[in-house]
Amino acid sequence: MTRDIPAAEAIVSGRALATGFDVECDVAIVGSGAGGAVCAALLAEAGHRVVVLEEGPHVRPDEYQTWTPSMSVRRLFREAGLLTAMGVGDTPMISITLGRAVGGSSLLTGGVCFRIPSDVHHTWVRDLGLGELSEAALGPAYEEVERRMRVREVPPQMRSRSTEKFLQGAEALGIEMRPIRRNTGLDCEGNARCNFTCPAGAKRSVDVSYLPSATAHGARIVSDALVTDVIVSNGRAAGVEGHLLGGDDAARSHAFRVRARHVIAACGTLHTPLLLFRTGLGLRSGELGNHVTLHPAVRVVARFDEPIVGWDGALQSVYSDQFHSDGIKLVGVYSAPNVLAAGMPGVGPEFRRRVRSLPYCATFGAMIHDEGGGTVRASPGREPLLWYSMAPRDLSRLRKSMTILAEMAFAAGAREVYTSVLGAPPITDMDKARALERLNIDARRIECMAFHPLGSARAANDPRRGVVNQWGETFELPGLYVADGSILPTSIGVNSQVPIMSMAARIAWKLGERIAHEKAVATRTRGRALRRRVAD
Amino acid sequence: MSEHLSAAHKADETNAGFRRGLSPRAERVAASAMEAILADEDERGNLIPGSPEACARAVRWLSRSAGHSSSNIRFGYGLLTWLLQLLPLFMIGVPSRMTELSLGDRIRYLTALETSRYGLLSMLLLAFKVPMSIVAFEEGAELSSTGFDRPSTASRRSLMWAEAPPANAPNTAGGVS
Numbered sequence: 079m080t081r082d083i084p085a086a087e088a089i090v091s092g093r094a095l096a097t098g099f100d101v102e103c104d105v106a107i108v109g110s111g112a113g114g115a116v117c118a119a120l121l122a123e124a125g126h127r128v129v130v131l132e133e134g135p136h137v138r139p140d141e142y143q144t145w146t147p148s149m150s151v152r153r154l155f156r157e158a159g160l161l162t163a164m165g166v167g168d169t170p171m172i173s174i175t176l177g178r179a180v181g182g183s184s185l186l187t188g189g190v191c192f193r194i195p196s197d198v199h200h201t202w203v204r205d206l207g208l209g210e211l212s213e214a215a216l217g218p219a220y221e222e223v224e225r226r227m228r229v230r231e232v233p234p235q236m237r238s239r240s241t242e243k244f245l246q247g248a249e250a251l252g253i254e255m256r257p258i259r260r261n262t263g264l265d266c267e268g269n270a271r272c273n274f275t276c277p278a279g280a281k282r283s284v285d286v287s288y289l290p291s292a293t294a295h296g297a298r299i300v301s302d303a304l305v306t307d308v309i310v311s312n313g314r315a316a317g318v319e320g321h322l323l324g325g326d327d328a329a330r331s332h333a334f335r336v337r338a339r340h341v342i343a344a345c346g347t348l349h350t351p352l353l354l355f356r357t358g359l360g361l362r363s364g365e366l367g368n369h370v371t372l373h374p375a376v377r378v379v380a381r382f383d384e385p386i387v388g389w390d391g392a393l394q395s396v397y398s399d400q401f402h403s404d405g406i407k408l409v410g411v412y413s414a415p416n417v418l419a420a421g422m423p424g425v426g427p428e429f430r431r432r433v434r435s436l437p438y439c440a441t442f443g444a445m446i447h448d449e450g451g452g453t454v455r456a457s458p459g460r461e462p463l464l465w466y467s468m469a470p471r472d473l474s475r476l477r478k479s480m481t482i483l484a485e486m487a488f489a490a491g492a493r494e495v496y497t498s499v500l501g502a503p504p505i506t507d508m509d510k511a512r513a514l515e516r517l518n519i520d521a522r523r524i525e526c527m528a529f530h531p532l533g534s535a536r537a538a539n540d541p542r543r544g545v546v547n548q549w550g551e552t553f554e555l556p557g558l559y560v561a562d563g564s565i566l567p568t569s570i571g572v573n574s575q576v577p578i579m580s581m582a583a584r585i586a587w588k589l590g591e592r593i594a595h596e597k598a599v600a601t602r603t604r605g606r607a608l609r610r611r612v613a614d
Numbered sequence: 615m616s617e618h619l620s621a622a623h624k625a626d627e628t629n630a631g632f633r634r635g636l637s638p639r640a641e642r643v644a645a646s647a648m649e650a651i652l653a654d655e656d657e658r659g660n661l662i663p664g665s666p667e668a669c670a671r672a673v674r675w676l677s678r679s680a681g682h683s684s685s686n687i688r689f690g691y692g693l694l695t696w697l698l699q700l701l702p703l704f705m706i707g708v709p710s711r712m713t714e715l716s717l718g719d720r721i722r723y724l725t726a727l728e729t730s731r732y733g734l735l736s737m738l739l740l741a742f743k744v745p746m747s748i749v750a751f752e753e754g755a756e757l758s759s760t761g762f763d764r765p766s767t768a769s770r771r772s773l774m775w776a777e778a779p780p781a782n783a784p785n786t787a788g789g790v791s
Contacts, residue, residue, distance in 0.1 A: 170733070277769070426725070519731070
């Protein structure tokens with residue numbers, strides 16, 4: 079092992095390294111997604127030495143912007159997009175989208191930016207005693223994150239005709255819709271395929287909004303670097319170690335070690351618990367890896383008589399909180415045409431006929447503010463296993479949301495609506511939609527997806543109830559912090575990118591102050607020792 | 615199978631390598647399913663299987679994706695292809711493996727899976743249909759059949775510009791004018 083990272087670039091590909099390394103820094107960060115990138119940038123800007131270790135590859139934006147959706151899925155999505163939460167009991171199988179690259183899942187979001195709703199903050203403060211996580215306490219962090227990501231409301235002219243159709247239906251039904259805010263500044267062209275990277279480079283994912291500043295301030299980022307263990311010394315975190323990943327099959331190649339007094343785990347809700355379990359944490363509270371929330375989501379496709387051509391416009395531009403008390407958020411959504419085609423029902427000629435009707439189709443989605451019920455554990459392979467037991471209340475909300483979306487579609491003049499119930503015939507009127515909601519069906523027939531797994535290492539004010547404190551430090555191992563979606567104490571009911579980044583910003587600011595204080599104390603101590611030696 | 619790949623996919627494989635994640639048997643099962651999923655009717659109403667190019671592209675993508683994924687995924691798809699192969703007897707009462715069914719029977723079988731009252735059977739079809747269809751409909755005649763009016767799924771929206779944007783155009787389109 080060399081005593082420095084043996085490459086000159088700020089972002090080093092671990093695959094290209096001919097040897098491992100053993101380096102020292104102030105903060106070792108595991109993961110370069112929404113949480114890790116924010117911490118890296120803010121700590122490096124504060125003058126601290128930062129090393130970021132990312133399991134996935136580094137792909138430059140000018141390269142991934144040219145990829146087709148299937149290339150993005152295979153090369154940027156964890157498990158090539160085939161990751162699934164296994165439904166336990168009366169629960170759908172839920173397809174999970176996670177990123178695995180420098181920039182993490184921020185490369186694959188729709189760019190939607192919400193703050194945590196006030197009532198969720200209120201619950202955290204009032205019911206969970208998390209006074210440091212109030213809306214006011216996170217205010218500066220929200221502002222910082224939104225400024226850097228150029229968060230703006232999507233202007234009405236960027237709405238697709240697909241969205242306009244559902245707006246028309248919502249208006250007819252008296253459902254209030256609002257413009258969504260996204261991290262695309264004024265650059266969005268309306269290519270409607272943000273989840274597979276933005277071909278226009280408009281989306282301010284963290285690889286363009288935060289990591290360049292981190293590297294400009296001296297942070298080193300190593301991609302294809304799998305951290306396997308947190309080093310523990312004298313009862314506190316002292317760094318991390320792992321292996322570089324090389325070859326086509328990402329096999330382990332050279333070992334590395336990063337020694338640091340402070341370690342931030344930002345591997346995401348499914349992978350942070352694995353790292354903590356391997357470090358021997360999580361036994362005291364029994365909370366680690368449990369209570370995972372997902373925001374399960376469904377969509378409907380509505381076919382109209384007139385052409386819609388929904389792919390011209392922003393992927394997501396409006397939402398509704400009309401059903402907030404039911405835990406349902408309605409969200410406009412579209413996708414790449416081949417992805418929408420793949421989701422059309424039927425096999426053979428029936429399927430092909432429906433695919434040909436795509437220009438006449440509009441889509442809309444709904445997301446559930448779920449109770450949780452997910453559990454993450456290690457598997458025999460490298461990836462975790464995720465089980466999810468959906469609360470009966472959430473399942474009925476999921477089904478109700480499809481009825482609401484169908485009603486909006488029919489109010490806008492749709493001929494037929496394809497719901498997310500697999501194998502169900504298209505519905506042609508509201509009586510059939512309501513009948514489908516009432517029908518006693520196997521929950522696994524509901525095609526369900528989730529983009530925001532949260533809460534596997536939740537924050538608490540007591541070691542018996544959580545894994546980290548309100549500043550992200552683990553109760554069981556001083557010097558080890560968690561700064562990703564896993565620390566959110568409950569489901570939040572909104573897209574999680576800004577919440578995760580804001581929580582990470584708070585943690586980084588606090589840690590930066592602590593490191594600065596430690597450095598000042600060390601400098602004073604060294605000065606005193608030197609003066610004593612000179613005096614002697 | 616690689617002779618059916620488009621230039622874009624060949625370039626991708628050249629850059630990123632190919633590691634098979636499905637066995638040849640599993641690939642044959644996936645290809646047989648895809649042929650039925652993509653089947654269409656000609657002008658006379660006769661069934662025609664999905665195009666070899668689209669099926670090959672889709673199966674190769676699935677195999678390659680499994681190859682670059684964890685052992686959980688490879689094991690899972692190995693198991694699913696066995697099930698897909700062996701269930702025709704239970705679903706449509708034909709004592710045959712799926713790959714040996716006629717095209718019409720395969721469509722009938724896969725439709726029975728999709729419409730089954732048991733969700734896990736519907737999910738079995740979905741596990742192959744969705745990922746492979748994403749690839750199948752990504753280019754060529756299959757993409758054209760979606761009505762998509764851009765040359766590729768990676769193309770930028772052309773309506774934003776009075777004429778084609780220059781190669782070095784800045785990303786400053788502020789909205790639809």
